Amino acid sequence: MNAVDATDRGAVQQDVEPPSLLTIILDTNPHAWALLADSLPLSKVVANLLVFINAHVAINHANRVAVIASHSERAEWLYPTPTQPRQQHDQANGATHDGDGERADVHPPNDANKYRPFAQLEHALVTNLRRLMTTTTAPSLSTSPATLLAGALTRALAYISKQTAALPTATTSTQFNYSDPSSSTAAGGNDLNTDPTKAHTTLGLTSRILVVSVSGDLADKYIEIMNAIFACQRLSIPIDVLKLAGDPVFLQQAADTTGGIYMHLATPQARAGFLQYLMFAYLPDQTARENLIMPAGEGEGVDFRAACFCHKRIVDVGFVCSICLSIFCEPLADGTCLLCGSHLSMGNYGRNPAVVPKRKKGKGKKRALDSGADTPAGSGGEGTPAPG
Amino acid sequence: MAHSDPEYDDHGADDDEDVVVRGRGGRSMASRPKGRAQATWEAAASRNWELQEGADGSIEGVLGGLEEAGKRKRLLKDTTPLQRGIIRHTLLVLDLSDAMNEKDLRPTRHLLTITYTIAFVREYFEQNPISQLGILGMREGLAIRVSDMSGNPNDHITALKQLRSTEPKGNPSLQNALDMARAALYHTPSHGTREVVIVLGALLTSDPGDIHDTIKACIRDRIRVRIIGLAAQMHICAEICRKTNGGDENYYDVAIDEVDYRQQLMAITTPPVLRSTDTEAQKNNQAALLMMGFPSRIVEEKATLCACHGNLTRGGYLCSRCKAKVCNLPATCPTCDLTLILSTHLARSYHHLFPLRNWSEVSWRRARQKGSTQCYGCLSGFPPVPAQQEVADGAEHDQAFARTKRAEGASESSRYECETCGNHFCIDCDVFCHEVVHNCPGCQSRARLPGAQGDGEANGG
Numbered sequence: 057m058n059a060v061d062a063t064d065r066g067a068v069q070q071d072v073e074p075p076s077l078l079t080i081i082l083d084t085n086p087h088a089w090a091l092l093a094d095s096l097p098l099s100k101v102v103a104n105l106l107v108f109i110n111a112h113v114a115i116n117h118a119n120r121v122a123v124i125a126s127h128s129e130r131a132e133w134l135y136p137t138p139t140q141p142r143q144q145h146d147q148a149n150g151a152t153h154d155g156d157g158e159r160a161d162v163h164p165p166n167d168a169n170k171y172r173p174f175a176q177l178e179h180a181l182v183t184n185l186r187r188l189m190t191t192t193t194a195p196s197l198s199t200s201p202a203t204l205l206a207g208a209l210t211r212a213l214a215y216i217s218k219q220t221a222a223l224p225t226a227t228t229s230t231q232f233n234y235s236d237p238s239s240s241t242a243a244g245g246n247d248l249n250t251d252p253t254k255a256h257t258t259l260g261l262t263s264r265i266l267v268v269s270v271s272g273d274l275a276d277k278y279i280e281i282m283n284a285i286f287a288c289q290r291l292s293i294p295i296d297v298l299k300l301a302g303d304p305v306f307l308q309q310a311a312d313t314t315g316g317i318y319m320h321l322a323t324p325q326a327r328a329g330f331l332q333y334l335m336f337a338y339l340p341d342q343t344a345r346e347n348l349i350m351p352a353g354e355g356e357g358v359d360f361r362a363a364c365f366c367h368k369r370i371v372d373v374g375f376v377c378s379i380c381l382s383i384f385c386e387p388l389a390d391g392t393c394l395l396c397g398s399h400l401s402m403g404n405y406g407r408n409p410a411v412v413p414k415r416k417k418g419k420g421k422k423r424a425l426d427s428g429a430d431t432p433a434g435s436g437g438e439g440t441p442a443p444g
Numbered sequence: 445m446a447h448s449d450p451e452y453d454d455h456g457a458d459d460d461e462d463v464v465v466r467g468r469g470g471r472s473m474a475s476r477p478k479g480r481a482q483a484t485w486e487a488a489a490s491r492n493w494e495l496q497e498g499a500d501g502s503i504e505g506v507l508g509g510l511e512e513a514g515k516r517k518r519l520l521k522d523t524t525p526l527q528r529g530i531i532r533h534t535l536l537v538l539d540l541s542d543a544m545n546e547k548d549l550r551p552t553r554h555l556l557t558i559t560y561t562i563a564f565v566r567e568y569f570e571q572n573p574i575s576q577l578g579i580l581g582m583r584e585g586l587a588i589r590v591s592d593m594s595g596n597p598n599d600h601i602t603a604l605k606q607l608r609s610t611e612p613k614g615n616p617s618l619q620n621a622l623d624m625a626r627a628a629l630y631h632t633p634s635h636g637t638r639e640v641v642i643v644l645g646a647l648l649t650s651d652p653g654d655i656h657d658t659i660k661a662c663i664r665d666r667i668r669v670r671i672i673g674l675a676a677q678m679h680i681c682a683e684i685c686r687k688t689n690g691g692d693e694n695y696y697d698v699a700i701d702e703v704d705y706r707q708q709l710m711a712i713t714t715p716p717v718l719r720s721t722d723t724e725a726q727k728n729n730q731a732a733l734l735m736m737g738f739p740s741r742i743v744e745e746k747a748t749l750c751a752c753h754g755n756l757t758r759g760g761y762l763c764s765r766c767k768a769k770v771c772n773l774p775a776t777c778p779t780c781d782l783t784l785i786l787s788t789h790l791a792r793s794y795h796h797l798f799p800l801r802n803w804s805e806v807s808w809r810r811a812r813q814k815g816s817t818q819c820y821g822c823l824s825g826f827p828p829v830p831a832q833q834e835v836a837d838g839a840e841h842d843q844a845f846a847r848t849k850r851a852e853g854a855s856e857s858s859r860y861e862c863e864t865c866g867n868h869f870c871i872d873c874d875v876f877c878h879e880v881v882h883n884c885p886g887c888q889s890r891a892r893l894p895g896a897q898g899d900g901e902a903n904g905g
Contacts, residue, residue, distance in 0.1 A: 128891070129890070129891035130889055130890050130891065131888070131889035132889075133823065136823060138818060138823055139817050139818055196891075199891075200891045204888060204889055204890075204891060206883065206888045207885060207887075207888030207889030207890070208889070210821075210877070210881055210883040210884070210885040210888050210889075211820075211821055211885045211888075211889060213876070213880075213881055214819075214821030214822045214869075214873045214876055214877065214881070214885050215821065215822045215823060217822070217872065217873075217876045217880070218819075218821075218822030218823075218824055218870075218872055218873065218876075219822075221872060222824075277888070278791075279791070279794045279795075279798060280883050280888055282788070282791035282792075282794065283791075283794070283795055283881055283882045283883050284881060284883060285788075286788075286791070286792055287880045287881040287882075290880060291880070309787070309788060312741075313788055357740050357741045357742035357743055357759075358740060358741045359740045360738050360739060360740050360741060360761075360786055360787050360788070361738050361740065361787065362738045362787030362790065362791070371738070372737060372738050372739070372740070372764040373735065373736070373737045373738070373764045373765060373782070374735075374736055374737075374738065375733045375734065375735055375736070376733070376734045376735075376736045376790065377733060377734075378531060378636075378733070378734055379530070379718075380530065380797050381530050381531075381574075381790050381793055381794070381797070382797075383736075383787075383790065384733075387733065388733065391733070393733075395797070396797075400733040401733070
């Protein structure tokens, strides 16, 4: 009898799907949504997202969801509802943590026709989003046209890390041994080849991040976004990106680096199928995706351009300080690196390609002819505009 | 290096009075005394008995504090941005002599070294993506080449795995190894660092000539040597490290056990701080502003020839300047000679250059002032602030109580504050943000910070 019990329990444990934490970062930048208002208003996106979230929660009762708004001047939790600092909300409910939707300020209306977790989630999300919108002031809007995606990503990562650590089955996972590097033989979970397989074998919480993005200009937070991307890669958390508008550079790199899905819905027709894209491309988890083929339009190249540190422009040819590796979009005027202060010679800038004639002006071609590849280093620094 | 290395800081911080001689007497030039009082690991073991029960008789509070303090101690490193050598050229020299058959490190020194070295190679390229590494071995008085200088971790790992089946043999020769390393590093560009890391198990070196000449030649070539000993201190090793590192004595250490060995090896993966003399030398050698291309990956309908190998491929990277197709990065464009690199390679090292500032501990008073109830990063709850009147009775009492209850280094209120944005975080987020993300969730979540005028410098700049 006992033996039968034991085998049963083992089998059940093997079959059970690991719970999955889906963190959605919703870009709520009002400027960008205003441009999209005709083809896909924010209200419709939120409604579709709720359907998607409900589907995710319905797949496995242990599945969890977190939603963060990356707004124009702050990144804020939409779900779970954070408790407010006490001086602002004295009558907020006493219980502080646990992150369940039940602790929302106002309880959801009792609707007998709705699955209770769905109702709570929906209510909390909509309430928080409304509060976020009403507290957005006109002056703050006019000063910050971008969105704080780096903050949202960092908060999402901190939350995921805590949730994974809190889950008892995840203690065997090799993903989170950064605080005790001596405990495991893998180099701090750094090995890109072995990590994903390990993540599959452990029964811990599998997490992923979905970014619904509408803004383009992210270059001013380049370092922070890249830091977050590398952290995701280290923890093998895929970043899925659904781009509705804007310049895709860094998010495409994020999806590529972390093994997530990147899709750009450029046309109004594509955007009309927003929910369909969500359900078919982004709902399956990592293991299921291995057996699925991405819709057409994928398999395109990835844009690997970088942002320069001096003007926050996105460049494909840049000047890199050999000491600190900072990227500049044009040769520095006085030859001193803006970040580390080292004196830099201009190296071989101005040297012309051996075969291809220079794109800019005729000046370069003449020099290529008479001095070949050995143009003196100093002559290049005289303010020739940087290509690109 | 000593400024930023967490390991050395550790030893400075937990230096108890009763530990007279540390097992890792790496910094003193004297050899390890025979009748040493207590090794570091012994001290750590005995410290368990020093636990004191809290006022209410429980030890949980003390234990929790100890754990937090331990986590935090790893974090508290110097975050002043230092100039570091990001483009590194490192030669790893492994001892493959008789001495490596010793079993004092399990399973044997040889096998453990290979296992750790594989981990080292991975971590090295993770931390230094545009650096080069090569591996040499010392066997039968000769220096042998295990793997050539290359930027591909898999080459090294394959070579190391083959090494597993070979038997360590003969005597090591430091001179031959240094000479070979010097030759291998001879052609490396001046803007990178030149480092040699030697893992030495033997207590002797059998050299064909005067090793001091070799040391002088190394100094001339700006090669920095680090040695990890597996047995005991040797005078010649200390001398090599000291002389090639400008008199700094922190570069030679003897590993006391497996964990320590691994930590020492992994500490080397952090890019080294550049010394001012190096900077001088580099100025003479013209640190350069390099023009680099950040090509984008393409996928083609039909296969075309790549410009680098002439292979038919259906994808690759287009040179940003001349649009020639190369199949792998980093590379130099075969057509226009532009250095092509993935921007993600560069971006990986930025957190060394812009480290996140340490967060400070939060007193109960401050916690009440801010009224923080949950971690800003992960939304987990903090222990509630004690009632107002209890503290009003005597702030000193409260302070003293907290001090005895929590271990040194841990915050009494379990909160940690980022001084830039003023948000409070839990210990897990503290560790996570400093070791993995290198971003502050609070600073990044506000476009304008209270008190801080700049926005770009919010991340500890």
